[in-house]
Amino acid sequence: MPTLTIDGKSITVPEGTTLLQAAAMVDSEIPVVCYHPHLTANGLCRVCSVEVDGWRVQAAACVTTCAEGMNVNTQSTGVRLARQTILAMLASTVDLSQSPEILPLLAEYKADPTVFADGKRRENPIYDDNPFYLRDYNQCINCWRCVQVCAEDAQFAFALNFDGRGFETRIGTFAGNGMTDTTCVFCGQCVGACPTGALKPKRQALLEEGYNPDEVYFATRAKNKRNSKNTD
Numbered sequence: 001m002p003t004l005t006i007d008g009k010s011i012t013v014p015e016g017t018t019l020l021q022a023a024a025m026v027d028s029e030i031p032v033v034c035y036h037p038h039l040t041a042n043g044l045c046r047v048c049s050v051e052v053d054g055w056r057v058q059a060a061a062c063v064t065t066c067a068e069g070m071n072v073n074t075q076s077t078g079v080r081l082a083r084q085t086i087l088a089m090l091a092s093t094v095d096l097s098q099s100p101e102i103l104p105l106l107a108e109y110k111a112d113p114t115v116f117a118d119g120k121r122r123e124n125p126i127y128d129d130n131p132f133y134l135r136d137y138n139q140c141i142n143c144w145r146c147v148q149v150c151a152e153d154a155q156f157a158f159a160l161n162f163d164g165r166g167f168e169t170r171i172g173t174f175a176g177n178g179m180t181d182t183t184c185v186f187c188g189q190c191v192g193a194c195p196t197g198a199l200k201p202k203r204q205a206l207l208e209e210g211y212n213p214d215e216v217y218f219a220t221r222a223k224n225k226r227n228s229k230n231t232d
């Protein structure tokens, strides 16, 4: 039962509690992007980074467990600057226009993607390879939520994983196969867990394209027919 201080507030927590969980207990709000409360945390985006007295680098609150005597600052100038930089880098490389959880953070932290205007944008194909959902990795932030939910966190289908290295890292399937040639069971959980518009139900996409609800059924059928002809 370690006792620590978060933003000047003392708290004693059960062993194994993360800094993110402990901060919520004392009403210190830490922003998150890749973290999802029902999925394994991986500390990938680092937006939840906080300062711990005596630590050389900032700690990702979602994967750092509380320890006796820690003194944690969740809103220091350094922490806020780090979040601003991370968010600006994300916005400069990925299309976040359909990311309802991230757009408010860009505004709150005044994250300006133009400071990285000379940076390279991530450009990926849009995959329309199954009857249920689209994959637009131009909007993907590599948060790994879809991979986790498809794997041991929920579905145990293991249809998705990381592909590539460094800047070219992206979500992919085994051997780049279309979704119908993977172990995907089309449960839709990856679509539900995606914090951006990268994974989108096909019906939603068609409604956004201007089809009315009555037309969606026939448009979906026509598109699926076209796709199956193209893969024959």
Ligand code: SF4
Pocket (backbone or CB within 6 Å): 139, 140, 141, 142, 143, 144, 145, 146, 147, 171, 190, 193, 194, 195, 196, 198, 199
């Ligand atoms: S597709 Fe969505 S859930 Fe999967 S890694 Fe990209 S942003 Fe995250």
